[in-house]
Amino acid sequence: MHWKGGKHRVIMWRTIRKRTKSAKERLALAKRLWGWTPHAEQRKLFCCTAQVRVAACGRRWGKTECLSIDIATLALTESGSKQLIVAPTDGQARLLGEAVQQKLSVALDGSQEELPGLKLTIKSSPYLKLVVSGLKADAEMAFRTAGRDGRNLRGLWAHRIVVDEAARVPDSVLTDVLLPMLTDVGGEYLLASSPFGRRSAYYRLYARGMAPPSSVPREANAAVTYASFQCPTSDNKSHLDLAFLEAQREDMGESLYAQEYEAQFVDDYGAVFREEDITAAIAALAGVTLRDGEIHSEPVVGGIYVAGIDWGRKMDFSVVAILDAAAHPARLVHLSRWQGTGWDRQAAAAAEILVRYAPVRILADGSSIGDPVAEMLEKAMVPLRLPSDRPLTVERFQFGAESKVRLIDTLTVGLSARALQFPPHRTLLAELRGFEYAPGMAGRLKMGARSGGHDDCVVALALAWLASPIPAPPPGKRILLGSQMGLGVRE
Numbered sequence: 001m002h003w004k005g006g007k008h009r010v011i012m013w014r015t016i017r018k019r020t021k022s023a024k025e026r027l028a029l030a031k032r033l034w035g036w037t038p039h040a041e042q043r044k045l046f047c048c049t050a051q052v053r054v055a056a057c058g059r060r061w062g063k064t065e066c067l068s069i070d071i072a073t074l075a076l077t078e079s080g081s082k083q084l085i086v087a088p089t090d091g092q093a094r095l096l097g098e099a100v101q102q103k104l105s106v107a108l109d110g111s112q113e114e115l116p117g118l119k120l121t122i123k124s125s126p127y128l129k130l131v132v133s134g135l136k137a138d139a140e141m142a143f144r145t146a147g148r149d150g151r152n153l154r155g156l157w158a159h160r161i162v163v164d165e166a167a168r169v170p171d172s173v174l175t176d177v178l179l180p181m182l183t184d185v186g187g188e189y190l191l192a193s194s195p196f197g198r199r200s201a202y203y204r205l206y207a208r209g210m211a212p213p214s215s216v217p218r219e220a221n222a223a224v225t226y227a228s229f230q231c232p233t234s235d236n237k238s239h240l241d242l243a244f245l246e247a248q249r250e251d252m253g254e255s256l257y258a259q260e261y262e263a264q265f266v267d268d269y270g271a272v273f274r275e276e277d278i279t280a281a282i283a284a285l286a287g288v289t290l291r292d293g294e295i296h297s298e299p300v301v302g303g304i305y306v307a308g309i310d311w312g313r314k315m316d317f318s319v320v321a322i323l324d325a326a327a328h329p330a331r332l333v334h335l336s337r338w339q340g341t342g343w344d345r346q347a348a349a350a351a352e353i354l355v356r357y358a359p360v361r362i363l364a365d366g367s368s369i370g371d372p373v374a375e376m377l378e379k380a381m382v383p384l385r386l387p388s389d390r391p392l393t394v395e396r397f398q399f400g401a402e403s404k405v406r407l408i409d410t411l412t413v414g415l416s417a418r419a420l421q422f423p424p425h426r427t428l429l430a431e432l433r434g435f436e437y438a439p440g441m442a443g444r445l446k447m448g449a450r451s452g453g454h455d456d457c458v459v460a461l462a463l464a465w466l467a468s469p470i471p472a473p474p475p476g477k478r479i480l481l482g483s484q485m486g487l488g489v490r491e
Helices: 007-016 019-034 040-047 063-077 090-107 171-182 201-208 242-252 254-260 275-281 343-357 370-384 401-416 426-434 456-466
Strands: 052-057 082-087 119-123 128-133 139-145 160-164 188-193 226-231 289-291 294-296 305-310 318-324 330-338 361-365 395-397 435-439 445-449
Touching (some): 019 040, 019 063, 040 226, 052 201, 063 082, 063 090, 063 128, 063 160, 063 188, 090 128, 090 160, 160 171, 171 188, 171 426, 188 201, 242 254, 275 401, 275 426, 305 456, 318 343, 318 456, 330 343, 330 456, 343 370, 361 456, 370 395, 401 445, 401 456, 426 435, 426 456
Parallel strands (some): 052 188, 052 226, 160 188, 305 361, 361 395
Antiparallel strands (some): 119 128, 128 139, 289 294, 294 330, 305 318, 318 330, 435 445
16 A cells, blocks of 8 residues: 655645534535434534544444534545555454445445446455545545554655544554654544543643634645544434443542543553653763663773563563662663574673673563573673673573562562652653553453553563562652552462
């Protein structure tokens, strides 16, 4: 899907398209084709003139119906339009795509006099793509996953991007991959999702659009306009079972009910690390720099270094984190991450880093393939050090459901005790903020990266911290640990 169009794609969207008129015409078309009459809040979202629209939707609000009709009617009325629809997983993207496909199939089945001569072409592999032909230029809709940090989306462009369940899409995909696609086309950005905490780029975009949008049409050279919508389930009055909703409130509790049905952003829901602890750990560290997405420093006399290593499997990253444990608080002085190289090369890369700092302890992932890779690392360090140097050994950490909880608990304690500092490394911060509790087997909770995200930096940092002296929590301060959340950890 390498869409092209040169100047046409800019002129078409910035100077010809009048969204207010278009929305009203498309609503009338939807009524004629499918008998769809939106409820009042769906109409507001559909007809909004802002370039960036953000909708926080409760369950059963009618999000999928509203989005699918918005996408389908645009394709039927905008010649040459290119729409990119993104969701956290391919399955979720296809669900919305199938809803659009069903509506277009009904509209173009040959019995409709409304749209003579139009044809729908469906391509299902490797991703779902719909094309409406018979217009002056084909209208295209591609349904893609945001997985793998959006790497399969880079290089694309669209007149309009629609993101379903945007709160579950990694921040870097929303801001670094998708948003830049619109810079040269004056395009539109529509994000819809159930809320999920206040830490994501989705929430920041939502907060930015809380001011009412201007009713004046945006000129071609005007600033980007934002509009946000809180869409609780109660908006969809004609389809509600009030008794069921009350039962859900009792079963789910007020906090989760507020998020899922009232479309409210609940502070830190499901978060393992508290925002106040993360923020308190961010510091400008003397001699430590951020460069090329990594943390760098030169070893100093008197430094007592410890290292944590998380090996990347499949699509994960390998990460080496080094702390100066002699400092109070301990300082993260090095962090490197890479992906997609052979185990021997990974071991060699880690060896070059470790011999510079000569850590007193090296704690590495020793589960499964991690054990032989740790052995490769020990061998790779030997020729890089002088014979008189202290040999560097690699301790193995065996990961399991319970051991991972204990590992993360120690990092939780360290952050709560203000015993750890690090520079504002973007990936590390995103992983800490996206590390969450989720339902597990047999009623237990599990912890890890948010769907579609990574936790490799968090795990490497936790391993380095476990290799350091662990301070006691602040006096009188209760710290809620994973092992106190019903995770079944044996002491």
